[in-house]
Amino acid sequence: MSQPQLARRMTFSTSLVKKVEQGTKPPSPAFVAGAARALGVKVSTLYGTSDNEALDEPSQESAGIADLRSALDAYDDPRPEGGTLALDAVIARLAAASGRILALHHTDVLSELPNLLHHLYVLADEPGRAGESARAALHDAYRMSATVAGRFRQADLAAIASERHIQLAPRTGDSLRIAISAYHRSTRYLQHGDYRRGLRLLDRTRDNIGTGAKDRAVTIQLDLRAAILAARAGDPAEADDYLGEARAVAEEFHPPAVPYYGVDASTTNIVVHWCAAPVENYNSAEAVRRASSVTVSDPHRPERIGHHHIDMARAWMLHGDRGRTLDELNKARAVAPNATRRHPSVAETTRALAVSESRATDSLAEFAQWAGIRL
Structure with missing residues (x-):
């Protein structure tokens, strides 16, 4: 396939295809998804990464993944350890686990989740409101399982947990959880370049959202995801419309920043998306202008701050x-080292940086060695 043919199939310019192939421009996630779709391969193939990273050596992580895999498969045969936990105790431990995930302490959460899942399977079978409340907690636990599995590149395990999360939402007695599951489901469309379908999914799920404080927070989360989908679909004006709506809701109603696990309606998250949206369309001047007008710092959200620097x-x-x-790569490294090391855009940006240099500087070589990137 020639470069012009590939460009037509991807709906990107031939000039950009050439620059990406030459290594002088880092590909955007939309570019990589479009190329993968045109070539009939997985996105991970183009990034040179594995969908599933084996954890063969005995370690706390490999043991935790094995336990989590067993726990996800034990929904019809739960065997909780110790005495039966009350639902309030399980919810408190999930809240603590959520905080550790925000702090990027995924190994700690990996050791906690399997037993909590076993307890929740038992509690979720209770009749009436008690069962609904337990299923709502299980809904969070499934999403945490997907997050942690994804961090350790266990794609199959993350997919199982995500599917359970989506299927359980209508049985929690909380329609907002249906919208939250749709938000996470839209990640698939984001990753595979089916942006308009992702936008339609988010639009449909807004019927589940009312006007309460938590509803406003979920609305912000949907708007932020819609903004990135629209930007990658090649419509920066539509992306800015969604970002403007998210900002307006936050400024007028001040909804809770994290009313559910996996929802982040904070000002920090809005600003991170606002700065990132132009990069999706290779509008570096606007991205730089936006970033220069704000201060993005939040010790409670290292993953978000690291993502901003990437x-x-x-x-x-x-x-x-x-x-x-x-400088920005090293800032990401300082605030969120593991997330930075595993982020595919970091490798692409580092390689493009090396190509642009007549020779790799010591500082660039050191960063590449730390990140495991071959120059």
Whole structure:
């Protein structure tokens, strides 16, 4: 397939295809998804990563993954350890686990989740409101399981947990959880380049949202996801409309930032998306302008802050400032090291940075070695 033929199938310019192939421009996630779709391969194939990273060596992580795999398969044969936990105790432990996930302490959560799942399977069979409340907690536990499995690149395990999360939502007695599951389901469309379908899914699920405080927070979350879907679909004006709606809801109603696990309606998250959206369309000047007008810092959200610096590294690379690019990569490394090391855009940006240099600087070589990137 020639470069012009590939460009037509991807709906990107031939010039951009050439620059990405030459390594002078890092590909956006939309570019990679479009190329994967046109070539009939997985996104992970183009990134050079494995969908499923084996954890063969005995370790706390490998033991935790094995326990989580067994627990997810034990929904019809639960065997909780110790005495039966009350639902309030399970919910409190899930809340603590949520905080540890935000702090990127995934190994700690991995050791906690399997037994909590076993307890919740028993509690979820209770009749009436007690059962609904337990299923709502199980809904959170499934989503946490998907998050943690994904962090350890256990794609099959994350997919199982996500599917359970989606199927359970209508049985929790909380229509907002149906919307939350739709938000997470839209990740599939984001990853595989089916952006308009993802937008239609989010639009349909808004029927489950009312006007309460938690509803407003979920609305913000849906708007932020819709903004990225629209940006990757090639419509920056539509993306900014969604971002404007999210900001307006936050400023007028001040909804709770995290009313559910996996929902982040914080000002920080809105600003991170606002700065990132132009990068999706290779508009580095606008991304840099937006980032220069705000201060993005939140010790309670290292993953979000790290993601912001990764996005800005790509923006500065597109903008032609190699020094600022490496600065942003090192900022991401400082605040969220494991997430930065595993992020595919980091590898692409680092390689593009190396191509643009006549020779790799010591600082770039050191970063690449730390991240396991071969230059």
